[in-house]
Amino acid sequence: MAKLVDTTTGTSDLKRARHTAARHGAGSVIGSSLPPSDVGTAQSVNPADKATVVTIGVLALQGDFAEHAHMLQSCGAKTKLVRRAAELDGIDGLVIPGGESTTIAKLTGNTTDPLFDAIIERAKDGMPVYGTCMGMIFLAREIEGSEQGRLALMDITVRRNAFGPQIASREEHVAIDELGAEPFPAVFIRGPIILGCAPHVQVYSKVAEGIVMCRQNNLLATAFHPEITDDLRVHQYFVKMVRKYACVRV
Ligand code: GLN
Numbered sequence: 680m681a682k683l684v685d686t687t688t689g690t691s692d693l694k695r696a697r698h699t700a701a702r703h704g705a706g707s708v709i710g711s712s713l714p715p716s717d718v719g720t721a722q723s724v725n726p727a728d729k730a731t732v733v734t735i736g737v738l739a740l741q742g743d744f745a746e747h748a749h750m751l752q753s754c755g756a757k758t759k760l761v762r763r764a765a766e767l768d769g770i771d772g773l774v775i776p777g778g779e780s781t782t783i784a785k786l787t788g789n790t791t792d793p794l795f796d797a798i799i800e801r802a803k804d805g806m807p808v809y810g811t812c813m814g815m816i817f818l819a820r821e822i823e824g825s826e827q828g829r830l831a832l833m834d835i836t837v838r839r840n841a842f843g844p845q846i847a848s849r850e851e852h853v854a855i856d857e858l859g860a861e862p863f864p865a866v867f868i869r870g871p872i873i874l875g876c877a878p879h880v881q882v883y884s885k886v887a888e889g890i891v892m893c894r895q896n897n898l899l900a901t902a903f904h905p906e907i908t909d910d911l912r913v914h915q916y917f918v919k920m921v922r923k924y925a926c927v928r929v
Pocket residue numbers: 686776777778779780781811812813814816839840868869870871
C-alpha cells in the first residue's frame with residue numbers, strides 16, 4: 680500500500696502529498712458570493728503597500744513552516760520562525776501552519792513559556808494571524824466533538840478530517856473571488872471544514888463538504904495548503920493584510 684503523507688514531517692512528504700492528491704482527481708468547484716474586503720484582490724497591489732516591509736512570524740513547532748516562510752519571502756515579506764513568546768516581538772503578523780492539531784493541543788498545557796497566551800493577546804490587539812488546516816483548527820472556537828486545546832480566536836465551528844483519511848487527500852480548484860477570477864488550486868490533506876460561523880465571519884470559499892476559507896477581521900483561515908502550490912495569491916493576500924496593519928500601527 681502506498682505510503683501517503685504525514686503533514687507533520689516536512690517538505691518532501693508534503694510535495695508528495697500534493698502529487699498524490701492530484702492523482703486522486705479534483706472534485707466539483709462551488710463558488711461563493713463574497714463580500715468585498717478591505718485589502719482588495721491579490722492582483723490589485725497598491726504600490727504604497729509594496730513599500731511597507733513587514734516581518735511575518737511563522738509558528739515553527741511542527742508542520743510545514745519552511746514552505747510558508749518561503750512563500751511569504753516570495754511575496755516580499757521578511758520572516759521569523761517563532762517557537763517562544765519572546766519571538767513574537769518585532770513581528771507584524773503570524774502564520775500557523777498545517778500539522779496535527781492534537782499534537783499542538785498538548786502543548787497548550789505547557790506552562791513553561793506563555794507562547795499561546797501571547798499569540799492570543801497579539802491577535803486580540805489586531806495583529807493578523809493566518810491559520811492553514813491544523814492552524815485553522817487551532818484558531819477555531821469550536822471543534823466538533825472535541826475539547827482539545829485551541830486558541831479559540833475565530834467564531835467558527837470546524838470538523839477535523841472532513842475529507843476522510845490521508846488516502847482521500849485531493850486537489851480541487853476552488854473559486855475565491857477575493858483572489859481574482861482564476862480558481863485557486865486548493866490542496867486538502869486530512870483537511871478540516873468549517874461547519875458554521877458567526878455572522879461577522881466572511882466566507883471566502885466553499886466546496887461540497889463545507890466552507891474552506893474565511894476571514895474574521897484580522898484573522899484568516901484556509902482548510903487547504905497554499906504553501907505547497909506555486910500560487911502565491913493567498914500569501915499575497917495575507918501579506919497585504921499585514922502591511923495594512925503595520926501602516927495603521929505606526
Ligand atoms: N487532520 C489534522 C488535524 O486534525 C490536520 C491536517 C493538516 O494540517 N494537514 O489536526
